[in-house]
Amino acid sequence: MDRPVDRHLALSESRRRAGRLGAILLVVIPVAFLGYFFVYPVVTIIVTGLAPDGRLDLAPFETIFSRPSLLGVAWFTLWQAVASTLLTLLVGIPGAYVLARYDFPGRRLVRAGVTVPFVLPTVVVGSAFLALLGPDGPLGVDLRRTVWAILIAHVFFNYAVVVRTVGTYWERLDPSLEQAARVLGASRWRAFREVTLPLLRPAIASAASIVFLFTFTSFGVILILGGLRNATIEVEIWRQATALVNFPVAAALAVLQLAGVSAILVAYSRYQQRRTHQFRLQAAAAAAQRPVGTRAWLLVAANLGFMAVLLGTPLLVLVQRSLRTSNGIGLDFYRGLTQHATGGLFVPPSTAIFNSLRFALVATVLAVVIGLLASAVVAYRRGFAARSFDALLMLPLGTSAVTLGFGILIALDAPIDLRSSVWIIPIAHSLVAIPFVVRTAVPVMRSIQQRLREAAAVLGASPGRVWREVDLPLIARAGLVGAGFAFAVSLGEFGATSFLALPTNPTLPTAIYRLLSQPGTATFGRAMALSTLLMIGTGLAVLLIERVRVGEVGEF
Amino acid sequence: MLDCRDLSVRFGDHLALAGVDLMVPTGNVVAVIGPSGCGKTTLLRVIAGLQRPLTGTVAWDGENLNAIPPHRRGFGMMFQDHALFPHRTVAGNVDFGLKMTGSPLDVRRSRVEEVLELVGLGGYDHRSIADLSGGEQQRVALARTLAPSPRLIMLDEPLGSLDRALRDRLIGEMRGIFARLGITVVYVTHDQDEATGSSSCAPERWCERAGPRSCGAIPAPSSWRACSATAPSSMPPWLEA
Numbered sequence: 001m002d003r004p005v006d007r008h009l010a011l012s013e014s015r016r017r018a019g020r021l022g023a024i025l026l027v028v029i030p031v032a033f034l035g036y037f038f039v040y041p042v043v044t045i046i047v048t049g050l051a052p053d054g055r056l057d058l059a060p061f062e063t064i065f066s067r068p069s070l071l072g073v074a075w076f077t078l079w080q081a082v083a084s085t086l087l088t089l090l091v092g093i094p095g096a097y098v099l100a101r102y103d104f105p106g107r108r109l110v111r112a113g114v115t116v117p118f119v120l121p122t123v124v125v126g127s128a129f130l131a132l133l134g135p136d137g138p139l140g141v142d143l144r145r146t147v148w149a150i151l152i153a154h155v156f157f158n159y160a161v162v163v164r165t166v167g168t169y170w171e172r173l174d175p176s177l178e179q180a181a182r183v184l185g186a187s188r189w190r191a192f193r194e195v196t197l198p199l200l201r202p203a204i205a206s207a208a209s210i211v212f213l214f215t216f217t218s219f220g221v222i223l224i225l226g227g228l229r230n231a232t233i234e235v236e237i238w239r240q241a242t243a244l245v246n247f248p249v250a251a252a253l254a255v256l257q258l259a260g261v262s263a264i265l266v267a268y269s270r271y272q273q274r275r276t277h278q279f280r281l282q283a284a285a286a287a288a289q290r291p292v293g294t295r296a297w298l299l300v301a302a303n304l305g306f307m308a309v310l311l312g313t314p315l316l317v318l319v320q321r322s323l324r325t326s327n328g329i330g331l332d333f334y335r336g337l338t339q340h341a342t343g344g345l346f347v348p349p350s351t352a353i354f355n356s357l358r359f360a361l362v363a364t365v366l367a368v369v370i371g372l373l374a375s376a377v378v379a380y381r382r383g384f385a386a387r388s389f390d391a392l393l394m395l396p397l398g399t400s401a402v403t404l405g406f407g408i409l410i411a412l413d414a415p416i417d418l419r420s421s422v423w424i425i426p427i428a429h430s431l432v433a434i435p436f437v438v439r440t441a442v443p444v445m446r447s448i449q450q451r452l453r454e455a456a457a458v459l460g461a462s463p464g465r466v467w468r469e470v471d472l473p474l475i476a477r478a479g480l481v482g483a484g485f486a487f488a489v490s491l492g493e494f495g496a497t498s499f500l501a502l503p504t505n506p507t508l509p510t511a512i513y514r515l516l517s518q519p520g521t522a523t524f525g526r527a528m529a530l531s532t533l534l535m536i537g538t539g540l541a542v543l544l545i546e547r548v549r550v551g552e553v554g555e556f
Numbered sequence: 557m558l559d560c561r562d563l564s565v566r567f568g569d570h571l572a573l574a575g576v577d578l579m580v581p582t583g584n585v586v587a588v589i590g591p592s593g594c595g596k597t598t599l600l601r602v603i604a605g606l607q608r609p610l611t612g613t614v615a616w617d618g619e620n621l622n623a624i625p626p627h628r629r630g631f632g633m634m635f636q637d638h639a640l641f642p643h644r645t646v647a648g649n650v651d652f653g654l655k656m657t658g659s660p661l662d663v664r665r666s667r668v669e670e671v672l673e674l675v676g677l678g679g680y681d682h683r684s685i686a687d688l689s690g691g692e693q694q695r696v697a698l699a700r701t702l703a704p705s706p707r708l709i710m711l712d713e714p715l716g717s718l719d720r721a722l723r724d725r726l727i728g729e730m731r732g733i734f735a736r737l738g739i740t741v742v743y744v745t746h747d748q749d750e751a752t753g754s755s756s757c758a759p760e761r762w763c764e765r766a767g768p769r770s771c772g773a774i775p776a777p778s779s780w781r782a783c784s785a786t787a788p789s790s791m792p793p794w795l796e797a
Contacts, residue, residue, distance in 0.1 A: 449639065451635055451637060451639040452639050452641060454601075454604075454606050454626070454633075454635070454639070455633070455635055455639040455640075455641075455700075456641075456652065457605075457606065457625070457626040457627045458604050458605075458606070458626050458627070458629075458631060458632065458633045459627075459632070459652050459653035459656055459700070459704065460627045460628075460630075460653055460656030460657060460704060461627050461652075461656050462625075462627050463625075465627075465656065466627075469652070470641065473643045474642075474643050477643070
């Protein structure tokens with residue numbers, strides 16, 4: 001009777017040792033990857049900005065604060081972000097209301113459609129608005145290089161953030177609270193202002209801070225629509241680093257921007273902790289009703305019409321311009337993609353398609369493998385170490401892509417010069433994608449209850465079998481969703497890539513930017529064609545995510 | 557026959573079980589009653605092999621099972637929250653235990669159908685777990701437990717989350733099923749109503765209508781811990797029926 005017990009104990013001892021080794025690898029691989037490719041470059045930027053010659057030297061900052069053009073950039077960055085955020089809230093909140101409280105035919109479709117712009121690459125949005133608001137656009141106005149083009153594009157981009165964040169919250173708010181206010185004598189507007197709006201405040205604050213962060217660090221849209229006249233800090237970092245090769249000033253600008261972003265994030269998390277309202281949130285859809293009366297129908301129709309115009313027109317014009325050739329509608333620009341070198345590109349544009357697909361595959365594999373390893377640590381470990389690891393994984397989300405690209409450019413020249421290696425591009429993309437994978441996988445891993453594993457064991461599954469039958473299928477689905485995100489992110493990534501992709505080895509976004517910055521109808525048409533293809537590719541990746549994601553997987 | 561002797565479990569400095577004995581002759585239905593937190597679930601987990609006891613033995617027909625991992629004990633357990641696999645369909649859940657035995661596919665298929673029919677869910681094979689009502693989930697959990705024909709079934713507050721009317725009906729159905737199959741059953745509940753017999757689903761009645769075989773309920777003192785701590789060694793066997 002003793003023997004089997006001994007063997008059992010011995011077995012579990014060796015298994016425990018193997019488990020410990022596995023746990024160490026689990027931590028070491030993601031930490032090493034993020035440490036070398038993310039933390040080290042960012043630290044290098046900070047050091048270059050604060051101590052360009054090895055000791056503390058604030059000369060780069062003095063340059064920024066003494067040069068009116070650079071101060072102007074900082075001021076423009078701030079006010080356009082504030083204006084974009086307010087505008088987006090102004091048009092987004094009514095949209096959120098309509099989608100949350102009214103049930104009408106095609107509601108689900110509209111809801112999915114509204115999200116499309118948010119997932120589009122910035123370069124595609126830039127191209128679409130260049131086509132819409134440029135000289136040959138259907139509106140007959142030329143808003144290029146005006147702040148209006150930028151603001152409208154930002155609203156287009158972030159409309160979904162407000163509608164989704166505020167809308168989901170609104171949907172679950174108990175309508176009887178507002179009804180109680182009405183019965184107590186408040187007018188419709190008064191009830192909204194006194195009851196609903198205060199209750200929605202956390203969701204509005206959350207949406208506003210996300211939109212502010214995105215527009216504060218906006219790069220692709222501004223580079224394409226604003227040129228260098230309306231430059232944000234992000235664009236200026238890029239210009240200082242690549243065109244003027246003034247690394248200390250570029251680094252100082254990046255430090256200023258990092259400080260700004262951190263301040264927003266800290267303020268936001270403070271706010272989140274302070275709010276202690278207890279709500280009666282209820283199951284979604286219970287509160288949604290058919291619109292009754294002319295007023296309700298008008299409200300719904302006006303918002304749907306606005307969505308169609310704001311979100312639909314730019315994309316339709318983009319496709320139309322890619323097909324509009326000098327001899328009518330045709331595929332000339334698409335055929336032109338395989339022809340040799342035009343406008344600033346040293347290779348046929350089709351090379352960019354091939355490159356982007358290749359990079360996206362590698363980036364996806366890297367992001368999913370490292371992201372899942374990291375998620376396992378965050379999900380299964382407790383305590384301070386796991387929490388700080390979690391925070392480390394989220395840092396790339398708060399760091400702008402341009403900062404990342406710039407950091408890699410100045411940091412990774414030794415011991416091996418990785419900057420000229422093609423591998424560095426998918427590595428940079430995977431850094432941007434890892435937070436998405438982690439945020440998708442961790443909640444799933446945490447949600448796998450020990451109970452399920454026990455149920456499987458009682459039903460006769462050995463420990464290995466339990467992992468294969470219970471953990472793996474659930475994690476695999478989260479991994480697939482994460483892979484879709486990673487693929488879409490990599491296809492559209494522009495900020496970091498603009499530092500790393502050589503003209504001989506462009507990705508889709510960098511090729512589009514190069515084509516757009518050259519004059520000529522043919523190059524413009526090809527840029528439209530490439531943008532359309534990129535839009536379709538991203539759309540397919542997102543469609544995969546939606547198909548795989550049954551119910552709500554993860555936090556995105 | 558299930559024979560548990562002197563089982564103790566400690567969580568930190570909290571003694572969850574202290575010297576518990578439990579004997580259940582083959583084919584009998586035994587109900588264990590006690591207030592929440594008195595260690596009933598822990599007892600089931602020890603029997604299932606999910607929890608190592610600090611002292612004591614779990615034996616079946618004289619064979620000590622202490623060193624046998626849960627997946628080789630041949631027991632079935634219905635969890636309090638059902639623990640249905642969300643990524644599998646109704647049939648996929650019921651089939652799980654059969655798949656672990658390595659039975660051929662056609663055998664498994666007909667067995668799944670048979671068991672689903674038995675719990676009144678014929679034709680539910682391809683439904684998703686998320687689309688089921690509480691009562692239906694409970695039946696799927698029962699079907700999943702029955703499918704591999706375990707020699708002992710443990711039910712952990714199987715009806716806890718259901719409303720009275722549904723409980724009454726399901727109790728009747730489960731009683732019938734257990735009587736027909738002649739399975740050994742350990743059933744735990746905290747319900748004071750059930751303990752005093754004022755509820756229509758009182759274990760006494762539960763067992764009484766289960767068939768001609770003898771069964772009984774363990775009388776619950778204030779709590780197991782208190783009872784066992786005062787006189788662990790002189791404790792009579794919890795129940796012999």
